[in-house]
Amino acid sequence: MFSEExxxxxxxxxxxFAHITTRIxxxxxxxxxxxxxxxxxxxxxxxxxxxxxxxxxxxxxxTADFTKTATLAKEGSxxxxxxxxGDAAAKIEWFCRQLDQGSISFAEANTKVKSIGKLxxxxxxxxxxxxxxxxVNDLGNRVQSEEQAKEAGKKMTEWLKAKKVPTGGAxxxxxxxTLGYCKEEKDVEGFSLAxxxxxxxxxxxxxxxxxxxxxxxxxxxxxxxxx
Amino acid sequence: MKCYxxxxxxxxxxxxxxxxxxxxxxxxxxxxxxxxxxKKLEDKLAQPFLKKAPWLTDFDKAKAEAxxxxxxxxxxxxxxxxx
Numbered sequence: 001m002f003s004e005e006x007x008x009x010x011x012x013x014x015x016x017f018a019h020i021t022t023r024i025x026x027x028x029x030x031x032x033x034x035x036x037x038x039x040x041x042x043x044x045x046x047x048x049x050x051x052x053x054x055x056x057x058x059x060x061x062x063t064a065d066f067t068k069t070a071t072l073a074k075e076g077s078x079x080x081x082x083x084x085x086g087d088a089a090a091k092i093e094w095f096c097r098q099l100d101q102g103s104i105s106f107a108e109a110n111t112k113v114k115s116i117g118k119l120x121x122x123x124x125x126x127x128x129x130x131x132x133x134x135x136v137n138d139l140g141n142r143v144q145s146e147e148q149a150k151e152a153g154k155k156m157t158e159w160l161k162a163k164k165v166p167t168g169g170a171x172x173x174x175x176x177x178t179l180g181y182c183k184e185e186k187d188v189e190g191f192s193l194a195x196x197x198x199x200x201x202x203x204x205x206x207x208x209x210x211x212x213x214x215x216x217x218x219x220x221x222x223x224x225x226x227x
Numbered sequence: 228m229k230c231y232x233x234x235x236x237x238x239x240x241x242x243x244x245x246x247x248x249x250x251x252x253x254x255x256x257x258x259x260x261x262x263x264x265x266k267k268l269e270d271k272l273a274q275p276f277l278k279k280a281p282w283l284t285d286f287d288k289a290k291a292e293a294x295x296x297x298x299x300x301x302x303x304x305x306x307x308x309x310x
């Protein structure tokens with residue numbers, strides 16, 4: 001696609017930047033993908049000249065689809081500009097966009113929400129859900145050791161038992177940590193609840209069936225051990 | 228603590244998601260040396276597609292160009308390391 005003339009023509013309206021994650025020690029901006037909430041490669045986003053994430057591309061890898069995302073990015077740019085001028089509604093809208101995109105850290109979002117202004121009930125619900133997703137991702141991303149993984153798994157299992165469950169990409173992290181923790185700690189209740197989440201998300205996928213069956217066998221073995 | 232990466236990774240692959248989005252207990256990557264990583268980067272930067280359109284590969288330069296030209300940045304994330 002990038003070698004085609006159509007892409008070269010399309011690219012004239014944008015500054016096209018190929019970011020290469022290198023894992024070279026002290027390489028400048030090597031963690032940029034993580035900063036924009038990218039889950040892996042390849043990943044496409046639109047940014048403004050300050051390097052602020054405006055929109056994440058989730059469609060096909062084709063110029064027509066990139067253009068649709070660019071339109072969203074331009075909308076985001078306009079909202080950001082209005083927010084910067086002090087427009088209260090734009091401030092809230094821009095904040096919600098940042099939360100949805102995952103382009104704001106949990107710590108920053110947690111601080112910003114306190115001064116964002118009065119939210120409608122629907123906005124509050126949206127913000128609360130997005131903040132929780134950020135908190136889950138933040139907890140998982142900070143894990144650097146087995147001990148920290150256990151602590152993260154323990155915390156997420158507490159949330160799971162309190163029926164506090166994230167959505168989107170944060171859910172996958174949540175599932176992974178709770179399954180691991182509950183299996184290790186032989187927490188039948190937690191393991192069962194985590195499997196229910198797996199089934200809810202992947203149950204209709206034929207390819208996931210062997211893995212789900214394996215999880216259920218593990219659960220039965222755990223229950224038998226407890227008897 | 229054993230990480231349930233295997234089962235969950237299978238699920239994610241079955242769900243057609245990127246396996247590398249699954250956070251496991253991070254381990255230090257074993258693989259190429261610093262020199263190897265540098266060579267891999269050079270190989271990546273030499274790829275033909277980067278010459279077919281005016282790609283920039285420096286973030287600061289890209290931002291400066293975006294500011295100067297009043298254009299949005301279209302960012303393509305890729306990697307040069309591989310194990």
